[in-house]
Amino acid sequence: MRKATIGTIGQFVDQEVLIEGWLHNKRSSGKIQFLQIRDGSGFIQGVVVKAEVPEQVFQLCHTLTQETSIRATGLVRKEDRAPSGFEMTVTNVEVVGDSENYPITPKEHGVDFLMDHRHLWIRSPRQRAILKIRAEIIKAIQSCLDNDGFTLVDPPILTPSSCEGTTNLFHTKYFEEDAYLTQSGQLYMEAAAMALGRVYSFGPTFRAEKSKTRRHLIEFWMIEPEMAFADHDENLRIQEQLVAHVVQHILAHCALELKTIGRDISKLETVKAPFPRISYDDAIKFLQARGHDIKWGEDFGAPHETEIASSYDRPVFIERYPVGIKAFYMKPDPNRPEVALCADMLAPEGYGEIIGGSQRIDDPVLLQKRYEEHQLPMEAYQWYMDLRKYGSVPHSGFGLGLERVVAWICGLEHVRETIPFPRLLYRLYP
CATH class of the missing domain: 2.40.50.140 (Nucleic acid-binding proteins)
Structure with missing residues (x-):
């Protein structure tokens, strides 16, 4: 047979x-x-x-x-x-x-019940469709980057230091030393870019934020490309080309799955490069004109991002944030040092930031100053300084949060459905 x-x-x-x-x-x-x-x-x-x-x-x-x-x-x-x-x-x-008294029946079940039975819930048509779309998104991302000359490099998960401070990291002991679960592979990708030109990592990252919003997971997956000899504008072009490619790939290869989850594909069909770009300055003015109590120098929250993105039918870049609210490694704009050569990509329909990226500081003197301002221990970051001492070049990169992209493309209310076994603030089971 x-x-x-x-x-x-x-x-x-x-x-x-x-x-x-x-x-x-x-x-x-x-x-x-x-x-x-x-x-x-x-x-x-x-x-x-x-x-x-x-x-x-x-x-x-x-x-x-x-x-x-x-x-x-x-x-x-x-x-x-x-x-x-x-x-x-x-x-x-x-x-x-045999299967007796299967707990998940066609009737309605509460979220906690379904999450307690996540190992069985993923068998349902909707959850299966989401996981299939997730797999296709990963395939599309990797094929796009691979075909564009990027090399996959695997950074460590255990690190001796943080790229954005240790406040929100999981601490562990590495024999006699302190170590942390990584929140980003970016710093290591910068080193890899100096060896291979264009690189990217794809792996799990961890943030010990006590957040319960629909956009946050404790363990999530990041795609982090890094490019030598790439400036801020080239960085944005690569990001928009990647995201547009992924969306069009899903429309072409996951029609049945999108139908299964009831996704309105008309909201995805407009996602084509180039994407609109607005400055942080203009974003602040836009929000203030709509009644938001926010001042220049403050970061955006979910309501602010939703308000901005709602004006567009595709992702939008907000670029050149104040240096004071961004990470130490972001390069200041030479024409306006109080803002950084950085950008966040906001997804439409209220899904918030899906990509954050910047041109990196390539000047060792300026990086040393940033170490001092952020009170970073030189012994932990000496290797990162070496990248500026031995053949420094302009370079840029970004991080794409996989689960947020899955949530947006699938039109999901919460990121807990975007990953097979989500790790949330009060959930470590199953």
Whole structure:
């Protein structure tokens, strides 16, 4: 018997195949039973006709319970009314593993219950679709960067210091030394860029922020490209080209998944480069004109970002923030030293910042001054200073938060659905 997956079932029309999967749901209309079967690659309806199968097979199908694992044999046929375009006329079913009293039923469940059963919740059509889209986003990001001359480099997860201060880092002991779980691989990517030109990292990062907003996770994944001989403007061009490519890739490759989660794709179809750019100065004036109590020199919160982004049908850059509210390594604008050559990319529809980036300081004298201003220990950052002493060049980079991009592209209310097993302020289980 030819084994097939539901995802490739279209290759087997009018052929009898074996599918190994789980019973997602079922219904009956007397002498016909309809089995909703999933195998991870997709969902298909198996039709069991009493007159066309042995009695024991029909009775077995009648007793099957939700999430029982099965092997189903049947004839594949086209069915335009089916979501996948195909159905299977079942000829035989074999039980592999029983499932009794499956806790997640078609009825409504509370968020806490679903999160407690996240290991099972990810089997549902909606959660599966989100995770498939996440995987395609990762694929699109990496292929775009790989094809643009970037090399993947893996920075350490355990670090002796922070790139933005240790207040929000998880502390641990590294034998006799202090260490931290990384909040960014950026500093190491700068070193890698001096060796390979264009590089990027992709991996988990950790921030010990006691935040419970819908935009924050404790453990999340970051893509952090870094480029030698790249200025601020080139940095922004690469960012917008990357994000536009990812969105168009998802529209082309995840139509069924987007339909499953009910995403309004018209909101994504407009996402094409170039993206609009506004200065921090103009953003402050814009917010003040709309009644927000914010002054020059203050950072933006979620309401501010939402207000700004709502005026655009695609992501928007806010550039040149005050130096005082940005990280120590960001290069000041030579024509206006009180602002940095940096930018945040805000996603539309209220999803906030999805990218933060800047041109980096390449002058060792200025970097030394920043060390002193931020009270950074020279012994911990000497290696970072070496990058400015031995062949320093203009260079830029950015960090893209994967889960926020997934939330925006999928149109999700909360980032907890964007990652298989989210780590939140009060959740470390399962």
